[in-house]
Amino acid sequence: MPVFPLPDYVLFPAVTARLHIFEERYRAMIGHALDQKGVFCMGTLRGSWEEEYHTKKPEMYSIGCACQVVDYNRLPDGRYDIQIEGLRKVSMIEIPSEQDYRQVRVRVLEPDIQPTMSTDARSRIRKLAGELLVERSGGRHEMVECVKEMRISNLINMLGFHSAAPVAEKLALLSMGTYAQMCATILRLYDAEG
Numbered sequence: 001m002p003v004f005p006l007p008d009y010v011l012f013p014a015v016t017a018r019l020h021i022f023e024e025r026y027r028a029m030i031g032h033a034l035d036q037k038g039v040f041c042m043g044t045l046r047g048s049w050e051e052e053y054h055t056k057k058p059e060m061y062s063i064g065c066a067c068q069v070v071d072y073n074r075l076p077d078g079r080y081d082i083q084i085e086g087l088r089k090v091s092m093i094e095i096p097s098e099q100d101y102r103q104v105r106v107r108v109l110e111p112d113i114q115p116t117m118s119t120d121a122r123s124r125i126r127k128l129a130g131e132l133l134v135e136r137s138g139g140r141h142e143m144v145e146c147v148k149e150m151r152i153s154n155l156i157n158m159l160g161f162h163s164a165a166p167v168a169e170k171l172a173l174l175s176m177g178t179y180a181q182m183c184a185t186i187l188r189l190y191d192a193e194g
Contacts, residue, residue, distance in 0.1 A: 002029045003104045005043035010170040011065040012157035013086040021080040025100035030080050038069030063175045064092050089174050117180045128190050129155040153179050159186045164193055
């Protein structure tokens with residue numbers, strides 16, 4: 001599966017994000033992905049990637065998120081503006097690629113299906129998510145109503161993606177095996193952020 005590794009960027013399942021694709025190799029990757037249902041992986045570069053970015057393959061973390069292009073605009077010069085949606089968190093192992101872009105073999109990491117957490121924890125997650133949506137929508141308070149209909153797992157993923165936590169903490173959150181663990185960590189992170 002093609003992988004698009006970025007520095008300081010951790011995508012979560014059920015989260016949508018916009019990206020501007022301008023490098024030739026990643027324009028080719030998006031073109032190929034669009035021929036294959038638009039699916040690829042988002043990865044995160046680690047360490048001193050800047051020195052190796054154009055000459056070697058900088059190291060990346062082994063956890064990422066499979067995603068799908070849900071909307072795109074190909075610009076006249078070949079660049080893309082895309083909207084992606086995270087599908088599943090995955091473990092990635094890089095494999096040789098005949099393309100200019102990198103490829104990985106993935107193993108889907110499935111968290112618990114039915115998150116078990118207290119009513120108080122669920123309420124706090126819904127409240128935080130509502131506040132985030134109101135803030136990101138420019139003060140549209142009707143966004144709080146959307147939160148009532150959303151799955152708690154999707155709210156946890158959304159809060160993880162938008163958290164101001166460092167990349168290492170976001171990756172640790174993404175790699176957790178249960179939504180109960182993720183919930184406790186999210187609440188701790190947002191409490192610390194104030």
